[in-house]
Amino acid sequence: ARPGGMAAAAFERRVLRRAAEHHYLRVRLELPDGGARPNAAQFKQIVVSALRELHGEVGAALPVDVLTYEEKTLSAILRVISSGLVKLWSALTLLGFYQNRRCAFRVLQTSPFLLALSGNSRELVLD
Amino acid sequence: PALFRRYVLCEVVSEDPRCRQCIEDRALGLAVRDAIARVHGDYGLACCSISFTVKYLNAYTGTVLLRCRKDSYRLLCSALPFVRYLESRAQRYPCFLNTLHVGGTIRTCQKFLIQYNRTQLLLLLQNCTNEEERQCVQKSLLSCSLTEEQSQSGDEEEDDGTE
Numbered sequence: 001a002r003p004g005g006m007a008a009a010a011f012e013r014r015v016l017r018r019a020a021e022h023h024y025l026r027v028r029l030e031l032p033d034g035g036a037r038p039n040a041a042q043f044k045q046i047v048v049s050a051l052r053e054l055h056g057e058v059g060a061a062l063p064v065d066v067l068t069y070e071e072k073t074l075s076a077i078l079r080v081i082s083s084g085l086v087k088l089w090s091a092l093t094l095l096g097f098y099q100n101r102r103c104a105f106r107v108l109q110t111s112p113f114l115l116a117l118s119g120n121s122r123e124l125v126l127d
Numbered sequence: 128p129a130l131f132r133r134y135v136l137c138e139v140v141s142e143d144p145r146c147r148q149c150i151e152d153r154a155l156g157l158a159v160r161d162a163i164a165r166v167h168g169d170y171g172l173a174c175c176s177i178s179f180t181v182k183y184l185n186a187y188t189g190t191v192l193l194r195c196r197k198d199s200y201r202l203l204c205s206a207l208p209f210v211r212y213l214e215s216r217a218q219r220y221p222c223f224l225n226t227l228h229v230g231g232t233i234r235t236c237q238k239f240l241i242q243y244n245r246t247q248l249l250l251l252l253q254n255c256t257n258e259e260e261r262q263c264v265q266k267s268l269l270s271c272s273l274t275e276e277q278s279q280s281g282d283e284e285e286d287d288g289t290e
Binding site for chain 1: 163164165166167168169170171205
């Protein structure tokens with residue numbers, strides 16, 4: 001829509017594709033055997049070793065950060081560079097064992113904006 | 128045609144002269160695939176293994192021609208510097224691979240190899256340290272010639288006699 005009255009002003013629209021540097025994932029690790037829970041450093045080690053198995057040394061060198069980690073629920077927020085999202089997500093999906101214990105990663109939410117992870121419409125309770 | 132392949136021409140460089148005897152397709156194929164598995168993991172290994180073979184080997188000059196899919200040649204080329212030794216009969220010989228040329232067909236790689244060998248022979252002649260070597264190299268250079276299909280002329284020094 002043209003701003004009224006000023007013929008000289010032009011309308012401009014900017015579209016940014018894939019402009020976000022990082023992608024954020026909220027994940028939960030499931031360890032059904034009910035043994036000792038890994039701490040934050042061990043959790044990061046699990047993520048990096050999953051990347052190393054599927055994508056080698058190049059994958060293990062991907063800049064992945066664990067922003068938050070809750071040991072009680074084994075859920076965490078990971079941050080990864082946008083070009084590495086596919087590698088990280090595929091590595092988490094295909095991880096089957098942690099120290100000979102069966103495990104699985106569930107990816108709950110993902111977004112290029114961290115703020116978007118604060119609300120989850122799937123767990124919304126309507127009263 | 129959707130089946131595109133890339134042919135990677137490299138040479139095996141080693142300080143140990145015994146390394147030449149284990150330049151054979153099985154040992155080299157295993158070494159390259161092991162390097163891809165280390166650098167690019169299970170996904171990279173599986174990707175590059177489709178249509179992966181050692182197409183040509185020359186143990187005298189250490190020339191190797193590898194073939195892979197066009198979609199995964201970058202994974203292969205980036206893993207080649209990580210080959211550090213060749214193994215044969217439970218013995219390891221340290222070496223490294225120099226990538227010379229990447230081509231789309233065997234013919235382009237062959238053309239490049241002929242040209243490359245010509246310049247290498249001239250360099251060898253320049254770097255000869257004593258008169259005897261010089262005579263030897265000059266004699267084999269002058270005796271290079273194109274022959275008919277039946278007989279191949281030339282000895283070890285000549286690699287571009289076929290065209």
